[in-house]
Amino acid sequence: MAKPIRLSNGKCLKTQGAALEHFRKMLARYGDNCLVDDHDDHADLIALIERYDTVESDGPPKMGVGISRFERRLNRGAGFTSPGFWILRTDGSITDFSYVSAVRGVPKTLSEEFYDACRNAIGPELLATKQRYFKEFSDVEGRLPCDLTDMPLIYSEAELSHAVPSFGKIVADFKASQGWDASIPLGVLTQSADAQISTSFIDPAISAAFRTFHHARAVLRIVATKRDPNGPPLKTTLVRRPIILQ
Numbered sequence: 001m002a003k004p005i006r007l008s009n010g011k012c013l014k015t016q017g018a019a020l021e022h023f024r025k026m027l028a029r030y031g032d033n034c035l036v037d038d039h040d041d042h043a044d045l046i047a048l049i050e051r052y053d054t055v056e057s058d059g060p061p062k063m064g065v066g067i068s069r070f071e072r073r074l075n076r077g078a079g080f081t082s083p084g085f086w087i088l089r090t091d092g093s094i095t096d097f098s099y100v101s102a103v104r105g106v107p108k109t110l111s112e113e114f115y116d117a118c119r120n121a122i123g124p125e126l127l128a129t130k131q132r133y134f135k136e137f138s139d140v141e142g143r144l145p146c147d148l149t150d151m152p153l154i155y156s157e158a159e160l161s162h163a164v165p166s167f168g169k170i171v172a173d174f175k176a177s178q179g180w181d182a183s184i185p186l187g188v189l190t191q192s193a194d195a196q197i198s199t200s201f202i203d204p205a206i207s208a209a210f211r212t213f214h215h216a217r218a219v220l221r222i223v224a225t226k227r228d229p230n231g232p233p234l235k236t237t238l239v240r241r242p243i244i245l246q
Contacts (some may be wrong), residue, residue: 005103007047016103023048023099027072027083036070036085045070045085045099052102062097066090110184111175113199117189118171120200121207122214129245130160133222147221147241149231157226163219163239174213178206215245 005019006012013019026041036042046067053061066089073086075096086096101107108116134155138144143152162170175181180188190200201207220243 007044008050009043009047011044011047019103020100023103027085027099030072032072032074032083034072036072042070048099048102049087049097051105052097055102055105055107062087062095064089064091064093064095108199110189113189114175114180114184115168115171116199117201117207118174118210118214119167120198121210125211125245126160126220129220129243130155130158130222132246133243134158144222145241146224147239148223148227151224153222153224157224158222159225160220160243161223163221163242165217165219167218170214170217173217174210177213218245220245 003016004012004014005016013022023044026036026044029038029041030036036045049062049067053063064087068088068090071086071088072083073096074081075084084096085099086094088094134142134144138155139152141152141154143154144158145151146153146158165173175184187202188206190202201210219239221239221241222243
């Protein structure tokens with residue numbers, strides 16, 4: 001039976017899904033770099049931060065010395081941007097936080113953090129590759145065909161996708177190649193800190209090693225960002241127009 005999500009300000013959301021939808025819609029109501037100026041929204045976010053701090057025990061508390069206000073900002077990582085809530089504290093310090101993690105009440109596992117570090121290691125390379133392919137191979141209207149459906153896609157409608165092996169498989173194989181199947185040693189991944197959008201490798205040599213490992217195994221293709229759930233599956237081994245990493 002689904003458990004309700006109860007916040008310290010008295011807000012009760014019937015299910016985890018309802019809570020995620022509540023905060024997703026809240027985020028969508030604000031523009032980038034805009035203050036969360038609705039009193040009820042502010043109160044819900046304060047209560048959500050209290051929940052977050054009980055879950056994420058490895059890093060510094062998001063509440064800090066006290067929260068002055070919240071803003072919606074763009075999180076900029078290695079080859080990606082995404083909107084999120086940011087905290088502005090009373091002492092002038094700032095940090096981001098994940099409303100998804102706060103609602104779910106389960107911190108990421110080390111394996112999930114390792115996956116994020118691998119993704120960040122190749123993020124800039126994948127972004128540059130997508131940009132290069134659209135610049136060199138798109139038609140006069142700036143479109144490339146989806147490898148699954150042949151539908152012409154403009155840049156914003158397309159993503160660079162892993163075929164077989166999946167990115168998760170490549171990450172798992174790299175972890176095994178390092179002898180880290182059982183556990184990931186301390187000092188490999190960055191620790192949680194203010195304004196740290198995502199986990200990365202501490203040692204640049206490990207990032208470089210993963211890029212080399214990924215380069216030798218990845219089979220990439222252009223597909224639509226929004227796909228028909230009844231359309232061809234991503235896991236198909238047929239790649240008609242493979243993307244070459246340089």
